Structures are given as structure tokens and as C-alpha cells.
Amino acid sequence: MYSGLLIILLPLIIGYLIPLKSKSLIMAINRLLSWMVYVILFFMGISLAFLDNLSTNLVLIFKYASVLFLCIFLLNLLALAFLERRLPWKTTHHQETLPSRLHMALESLKLCGVVILGFLLGLTQWHFLTYASLGSEYALIFLLALVGIQLRNSGMTLRQIVLNRRGMIVAIVVAVSALAGGAIASLLLSLPLKTGLAMASGYGWYSLSGIVLTDSFGPVIGSAAFFNDLARELCAIMLIPTLVRSSRSSALGLCGATSMDFTLPVLQRSGGLDMVPPAIVHGFLLSLIAPVLMAFFSS
Template identity: 40%
Template sequence: MNYIFSIGILICLISVGFILGNMVKGRFKNQIQNFINIILYMLLLSMGIRLGTNPDVLKKLGSIGIVSLAFACMTIIGTIIVNIVFSIKKNKCINCYEETSSSHQTIQINFKEPLTLITIVLVGIFTGYYFQVFLEELPIDTISTYILNFLLFGVGFQMGSEGSDIKSALKNKEAIFLPIKTVIGSLVGGLLLTPFFGLSLGDSLAISAGFGWYSLSGVMLSDLGTPYLGSIALLSNIMRETIAIILIPFLSRTLYPNLSIAIAGATSMDVTLPLISHYGGRDKAPLAIMHGSLLSLAVPILVPSFYIIFN
């Protein structure tokens, strides 16, 4: 029930922000964007610090890092392929971030932004690892939660002030089909790795069904299976989230901009939502929230189901 409560809190924060933003429609555009950027950087930094201060995660990076990276890559690749093959509509993004007339300038922007984001995460990891003694008393998880809450409120406020059409997004067929394609692509991609790492069918499906929600999938598989499977689920979904952060600015500008939502998995409703909204356009935010919400509801059902049924 905790995850349902958490999803409810996230939706409430976005809704309150949307209502307030709608009251000041058209104003404070630059201030809102600057606020969201600052909060986003703080969230990525805190994410890196959490990784750096977790000795278990750092140790596991060496022993099971290859398996985790393989699952992260294959679930994303599978998601991309399935979404392209079964794409309903091919459109370039509308209201994308800072389109330029020069292709050279566009390439510079495309590479600069994701490099900035991953650099912030790496700085956080470095800080957490080398200054762990000074940071161990800080409630990093609680701080990250508050930062995320501010961020989601800001995204909702921005959606309201920009006049995002939520009703149209919910009527869009992609609101239902996009998460289905993400599920199929992720599971197929992970399933292909089964013979290479000596895993059972149930193990591969359960790991792949995390959809980027590393905290829940890691804990569930640790309880159901072994710490080894739990560690793979944890790291592979952390890596999926990190890879998504890097790829979202690129995929938002393709003929299939919804790929930026699909690869984010369950995180499209929270951590990666500001990036999706920033690069794909404000109109993508409602679809991203629906996509992430449905996948978040699916994770606690699919992970144990796959492990129990196919093992």
C-alpha cells in the first residue's frame, strides 16, 4: 500500500502546482524554468551522493556490473525497437527545447545538456564516496524526497502556466499503448539475456519488470529470490534511469519523441519527468505521468508474479 500512497502524493503535488500555475498563466516563465533547472540539478546531485555513500552498491558494481549493464541496455533497446515498430504516429516534437536554425548549434546543445546531467551525477558519486564521513549523518534519502517533491510541484506549476492540455493527452491512444509497448519491449529485451548469464526465465523477466524502479524491484527480488538477483535488479534499474537521463535530450528530437518517455519506464512520472517536459515540450508531461503511473502500478504485480510462476 505504501507505493500507492507515494504515487498519490506525487500526483497531488503535480495537481496543486498545475492549479496554481493556471492561475498565473503566461507569467514567470523564465523564473519557473530556472527554478526547475536548479532543483533538477540538486536532485541529480543527491542521487549521485546516495550512490557514493552506499558501499554495497559500489562493491557490487565490480562483481555484477556487467550483468546489470546488459539488462539496462537490453531493456532500453527492446523498448526502443518495439515502440518504433508499433508506433502509432511519427511526429517531431512540438515546443521542443531551444530549437536552433543551425545544425551545428543543435548538435552542441544536444551533447552539452546530457553531459552536464551525467557530470552532476558523477560529482555526486565522487562527493559521497570521498566525503562519506561528513555526509553519513545527513538524511540523504529524506532530502532527496523533499527535492523531488519541489521538482514535481514546479513541473505541475509550469504545465499550468503554459496551458498544457491534459484532457487531450488522456484521450490520446498512446496513453494506453505506450506503457504496454514499454512493458513488452523491456521484457523481450531482458529475456534475450537469459542464456548468456545462466539465469532462469523467471529471473530474467522479474529483473526486467523493474522498469527503472530500482528501490522496489531490488528489495522485492532480494526477499523472493537471493541477494544476487536483488542486486542485479537494483543496479540494472539504476543504470536504466541513468542511461535514460543521457538519452532523453536526443530522443526527444527524433521522429519518435515518445521514445524519451518509454525508455524512462516508471521514472517518467517523477525523476525524469522534468527532462521529458523540458526537451519534449510541455504537452508531453501528462502522457509521461500516465505512463509512469501505470508502470509503477505494474511493477509490484509483475516482479513477484514472473519470479514465482516461471521458477
């Protein structure tokens, strides 16, 4: 299994070293990255169907995901509320009319549909489907290289990251409190501490956490991490418009790594243009450390 730290970090670093000047090529990379996510989640669903004692393991996945989500989500909320009290984030922005949050939630749930389709196909137990696990390992390496390219060409410079104090502080608070939540969840679930910390290191990046942890710990832990991070994004979409009025730090922090892409439009419309730079920095930093921490705790 490609669970070693080097195997995960090497394609990420190689991708990060590739500068792209063509906007059309960058857009093509982004589209390819989206398709690769669907492919690998499909493989994950197939692998899930080949588990021994399937019904028992499905109950375990639900249990792990539920406990992990509650621990991380509650600790994130408490830590971010404390941050907002100590360092209030004031603004004069008036909230805009938002697009349908139900529509955005359904877009996220498409990923669940892909996993379910793979799972249903895997239930046929056709022999050639046993290669899905190997295929997902090679696809993971390719996906990490694409992620590295995307981060390099996101337009963020080191100077911009360092200067945006709010984005950095919120990212640090989210990162630390999520790991604390993962540690508590590991105790409640009687899992090894490193497993709980690895599951907490996705920071809402469900398209990567499920893949990496399935490769390292198997389909049960990987699927639990995927559903935990997906639930985080869905809750963020629903809560941002309300939270941004009382705690802008909480509205940003709950988005996790998705604040630089999927949830960015909701943050911008709810919190104004001054939410955009911190959101991009926050998402960039969490996207950068998530694969590193997952690799470290999985090695």
C-alpha cells in the same frame, strides 16, 4: 521511505491544481525546477557513494542500465516502425540545418557530471552526508509539486490533447512497448517484474525516474533507471534527423517524455512545424503517466 503511491501523487496533484497567469512566474517555476533536478541528482550521487560493496554495485548499475536500455529501445523501435507502416505519417517538409548535436548531447551529459560530483563528495564518508538520502526525499516532494504546476500551465487543454490523434497514438505505443521491454529486462536480470516495470516507466524522463526509484528501490536501481533514460535522450538527439525521413513516428516516439521540452527544437527543425503539436501532446501524456506508473509499480 516515501515510496507510497499517495506520497508521490499528492504533491503532483496539489501542484496541478495551482493555476498561474503570470508568465514571469511560470518561467521562474521552470528555472527552479531545473535547479531542483541538479540538487536531487547531487544527493543521489552522494547516496550512491555510501553503498556497501561499492565496486560490485557499480558493475550491477552498468549491467542493469545496459540490458534495460537495449530491451526498451529495441521494442520501442519495432513497435513504432509497425505503427509507421500501418499509419504512414506523410509530410512535404524539407529538413532545416540543425544545431550541433554534439553540443546538445554535452548539455545532457552535464547531469551525469552532477551525479559524479555528488559521488566523489560522498566518497569522503563525512558523517553529515548520511542525511543526503533524507534531504532527497523532501526535495522530491517539492520537485513533484513543481512538476504538477508546470503541467497545469503548459498551455495544453484537454480538447487539444484529445484532438491530436497522432500524438496520442505514438504515446500509447511507446508506453506499452516500453513496459514490455521492462518486463523482458526483469526476466533477463532476474529482477521482480514490478521493479522492471517501474524502471521502464520513466519514458526518458531521467531527472525524475532516477530520483523516484532511488527513493523506492535504492541507489542501484535508481541510478540504473537514470542512466537508461539519459541514454534514451542522447540516442534520440543523434537519430531524429535520420529517422524523421523514413519514420516520423519513430523519430517522435524515441524522444519519450522529452518531446515537449528538450528534444522539441530538434523535432521541429528536422520534421517541420506539423511535428510540434503531436510532440507536445506526446510528451505531455508521457510526462503525466510516468510518475503515476512509477508510483504504482513502486508501491
